[in-house]
Amino acid sequence: MDYEFAYSFKKPQLTNNWILDMNPLSKLNLLIILFIIPITVQSWKWNVMIIIFYFLVALVAGCFKRFTRLYLRFGLMVGLLLFVLRALFIPGENLLYKLWFINITQEGVDSGLQFSTLVVAICGAIILYSIVTRAKDFMYMIEKLGASRVISYVILSSFQSIIDLGEMSKVILDSQRARGIETEGNIRQRIKAFIPILGPLFLGAISNAEEKAIAMDARAFSMPIKNTHLCHLRSLPVGEKAILIAANIAFIGFVVWRLMA
Amino acid sequence: MSYIELKQVSYQYPLASEWALNDVTYSFEKGKLYGIIGANRGGKTTLCNLVRGFIPHFYQGELMGQVLIEGKDIREWENHQLSTEIGYIFQNPFSQISGVKETVFEEIALGLENLGVDKDEMIERTIQVVKWLKLEDLIKKNPNNLSGGQRQRVAFASIIVMNHDILVIDEPTSQLDPSSTAEVFEIIHMLKEQKKTILLVEHKVELIAEYADEVLVFEKGQIASYGSPADILSRKDLMERGISIPSVALLGHEMREKNMAMDSIPITKSQALEQILKGGKNDD
Numbered sequence: 001m002d003y004e005f006a007y008s009f010k011k012p013q014l015t016n017n018w019i020l021d022m023n024p025l026s027k028l029n030l031l032i033i034l035f036i037i038p039i040t041v042q043s044w045k046w047n048v049m050i051i052i053f054y055f056l057v058a059l060v061a062g063c064f065k066r067f068t069r070l071y072l073r074f075g076l077m078v079g080l081l082l083f084v085l086r087a088l089f090i091p092g093e094n095l096l097y098k099l100w101f102i103n104i105t106q107e108g109v110d111s112g113l114q115f116s117t118l119v120v121a122i123c124g125a126i127i128l129y130s131i132v133t134r135a136k137d138f139m140y141m142i143e144k145l146g147a148s149r150v151i152s153y154v155i156l157s158s159f160q161s162i163i164d165l166g167e168m169s170k171v172i173l174d175s176q177r178a179r180g181i182e183t184e185g186n187i188r189q190r191i192k193a194f195i196p197i198l199g200p201l202f203l204g205a206i207s208n209a210e211e212k213a214i215a216m217d218a219r220a221f222s223m224p225i226k227n228t229h230l231c232h233l234r235s236l237p238v239g240e241k242a243i244l245i246a247a248n249i250a251f252i253g254f255v256v257w258r259l260m261a
Numbered sequence: 262m263s264y265i266e267l268k269q270v271s272y273q274y275p276l277a278s279e280w281a282l283n284d285v286t287y288s289f290e291k292g293k294l295y296g297i298i299g300a301n302r303g304g305k306t307t308l309c310n311l312v313r314g315f316i317p318h319f320y321q322g323e324l325m326g327q328v329l330i331e332g333k334d335i336r337e338w339e340n341h342q343l344s345t346e347i348g349y350i351f352q353n354p355f356s357q358i359s360g361v362k363e364t365v366f367e368e369i370a371l372g373l374e375n376l377g378v379d380k381d382e383m384i385e386r387t388i389q390v391v392k393w394l395k396l397e398d399l400i401k402k403n404p405n406n407l408s409g410g411q412r413q414r415v416a417f418a419s420i421i422v423m424n425h426d427i428l429v430i431d432e433p434t435s436q437l438d439p440s441s442t443a444e445v446f447e448i449i450h451m452l453k454e455q456k457k458t459i460l461l462v463e464h465k466v467e468l469i470a471e472y473a474d475e476v477l478v479f480e481k482g483q484i485a486s487y488g489s490p491a492d493i494l495s496r497k498d499l500m501e502r503g504i505s506i507p508s509v510a511l512l513g514h515e516m517r518e519k520n521m522a523m524d525s526i527p528i529t530k531s532q533a534l535e536q537i538l539k540g541g542k543n544d545d
Contacts, residue, residue, distance in 0.1 A: 001397045006366060006388050010380065136363065153361060160360035160405060211356035214315055218349040219359075219419060220375040222341045228377050230370045230384070 012234035019061040023236055024138040026244050031125045033251045038121040040258055044110075047117035054124040063131045071127050079120035086112030135159060137233060149227055153216070165205055172197040263288040263329075264427065264458055265312055270326035271482075272307060272316055281307040283482035284326075291426075292456040294449075296473030296490065298466060300503035303479035305462045306352075309431045311335070312460060314343040330427075345376065348425035352432040354412035357419070358404045365407070365415050366391070366400040372423040390422040394448055410441025417448050427458045434465060446472065467507045470494050470528040478504060495526035509533040 014021045034054075038047045058067035092107025139152035176193060177183050183193040265288070272282040282304045289295055289312075297305050310316045317324050318340040328335040330346065338346075351357050362368040366387060373383040391400055396418055399407065404415055413433055420428070430449065434442040446468050452459060453472060463469050469476060469490065476493040478486040480502060486493055493499075495510050512533065513526040527533035 001388065001392055002400065003388070005401055006384055006391075009366070009384055134363075136361070153359075156361040157359070163405070164360070208356055211351065211353060212360070214319060214349075215351055215357045216359065217315075217319065217340065217344060218313070218351075219372040220341065220344040220423065222344065223375050223377070224341060225377045227374050228379060228383065230367055230374060230380065230387075232380075 009230050012232055014234070017060075017062055019057060019132055020063075021234075022240060023233060024133045024141045026236065026240055027129060027133055028138075029244055030247055031129045033247060035122055035125040036251075037254070038118050040255055042114065042118075044113045044117045047114075047121040050121045051117065051124055054128050057128060058131065061132045067128060067131045070131065071124060075120045075123035075127060078123065079116040082119055083112040083116035086115055136231065140229060140231065140233060143229075149221075153221070157212070161205070161209075164208070165201065168204055169194075169197060169201055172200055264291040264331065265289040265460075266327070266329040266332075267311075268327040268329070270311065270324070270328055272311060272325070273323045274307075274320065275322045277322070280482050282311065285482070285484055286326075287477065287484055287487070289458065289460065291458050293474040294453045294459040294461060294472055296469035296476045297460060297462045297479060298464070298469060298476060298504055299479030299485070302481075304482040305479050306431055307482075308479070309349070309429045309460065309462060312427075313347050313349045313429050314338055314340060315349075318343070345423070346425060347427045347429060348420040348423060350413075350416055350420055350428065350430045350433055352435050354409045354416055354436060357416035358407075358412055360405060363403055364400060365396065365402050365404050368404040368415060369396075369418045369422050372419055376423065386422050386424075390418045393451070394418050394421070408441075410437045410444065413437060413441065413445055414448065417445070421448075421452070425457075428452060428460070430459060430461045430463075432462050432464065434463065434468075442468075464505075466494055466505055467509075467529075470507045470510075478502075490528055491525070494528040 019027075034050055038050055041047075054071070055064070055068070058064045087104055087108045088102050090105065090108035090111045091103065092105030094106035095103055096106055096109065097104040135156055139147075139156055143149055143152050173183050173193065176197065181193060182189055184190065267285050267287050270282055270285045271280050273280045285304070285308070297308065299305050307316070310320060311324075311328055312330070314330075314335050316322065317336060324336075330338060330343070335343075359368060359371055362371060369390060370383050370387045373386060378386070391397060394414060394417060396414060399411060399415065404412065407415065413436075417433075433445050433449075437445065442465065449459065449461065450472055461469070461473070473490050475487065476490050477484055478493060478499065485502070486496075494506050495513070497506065497511075497514050499506050507528050509527045509530055509532070513523055513536070517523050517526070523536060524539070525532075525536075527536050
């Protein structure tokens with residue numbers, strides 16, 4: 001029996017990485033600041049600096065690979081698409097290149113750069129937060145602030161349900177394949193194979209949800225008392241409080257300076 | 262002493278045309294293990310849902326008669342009260358995992374969190390159950406990544422830690438391989454030794470023969486027969502009704518048909534061995 005592990009729940013479970021161990025609400029506060037700065041500044045250079053800053057934070061938090069993989073897949077892909085669309089179709093006076101009916105203008109490129117880096121910077125704040133914050137820590141804090149455990153359970157189990165649905169769809173596709181139905185090939189073939197599984201997939205999910213609701217009830221989920229927690233978070237360290245206060249003051253100062261300018 | 266009492270109970274699920282239970286009367290005593298067998302759609306799971314109070318608290322439908330738990334009608338029990346009185350282990354090991362805990366240790370403690378148990382006691386009780394069910398190797402693992410058998414053992418632990426006096430166990434091994442089935446029955450055996458009142462629905466009659474104090478046969482929503490495992494599971498006519506009997510009992514019947522001396526039809530391996538040895542000694 002690993003008693004050290006079992007008794008580790010008596011203390012806050014720390015990772016010894018100061019970013020990961022920060023209170024989820026403190027991290028949220030800092031990331032909201034990073035979220036708002038690009039909107040306030042309206043400059044692609046600032047946006048790029050913030051994006052680089054995200055990578056640095058992910059590096060320090062030890063989540064660089066995970067963050068980069070996710071960020072490249074979602075944030076940067078969306079950013080690239082937005083840039084191309086804006087650069088190709090925003091009209092302007094300074095023509096840079098003409099291709100058939102498409103006029104690429106300096107104004108289009110500037111607008112594309114500004115808008116795409118803004119979206120990428122905002123996406124980055126959300127992705128970074130989801131990477132450096134454990135969902136259960138966030139929900140613990142939300143419960144401490146007065147949210148019901150039903151809400152926190154629904155949110156947390158929704159994440160798992162997405163994974164479960166993915167796994168179930170793989171199982172159904174495998175069984176389809178075993179029956180000789182073509183599930184691979186070009187996009188059209190894949191869509192053709194995927195549409196028929198949607199029925200069993202969602203009916204199965206509904207049935208599982210009912211079973212899970214009863215199973216949770218069997219574990220006293222409907223008890224009308226204040227629940228306790230096996231895991232808890234440490235109280236806010238003085239250093240973290242100081243960082244938060246400084247960051248918020250600096251942010252307010254920055255916004256005022258921008259408004260004055 | 263009757264612990265759970267059913268008096269002329271009938272139940273029909275919403276939109277169903279047939280009664281799932283039809284005029285069932287039976288008393289379950291404290292500290293006994295009841296094996297519940299029967300063909301599919303016989304009413305076994307409905308009985309479990311009724312005793313645990315999922316009927317009428319979760320499933321609506323028409324309920325007639327009385328279900329008394331410790332003398333109090335099931336309709337008068339609040340659902341949350343029942344969750345502290347009666348533990349329920351389900352057939353499907355996959356739907357019993359909460360999906361919100363990162364380790365098996367946390368998963369087992371979830372019920373205690375819901376009961377508002379303080380942290381120190383929660384840890385001690387969880388450790389105790391982990392040791393008791395020999396789950397030490399799993400405690401750090403993510404419950405969502407476990408095999409069916411491992412999940413079912415964790416599901417048992419998650420209910421056992423809540424320390425109910427009554428346990429309703431609905432086909433716990435139906436999706437498990439033989440080795441996981443043996444592990445689950447080892448747990449059930451330990452619970453029986455703790456004098457828990459257990460209602461166990463199970464198709465593996467060899468295991469019912471080994472562990473049950475009483476056996477109930479359900480057929481078309483009614484109790485078709487009940488009695489001791491020796492009385493019920495030795496009856497060959499059960500097979501005509503789609504219910505299997507232990508293979509040693511079948512062997513006993515065949516030996517008897519071939520005029521071989523048998524005091525009684527054995528239902529467990531040890532009883533069969535005893536009979537064979539006895540026969541051998543008589544021949545000498």
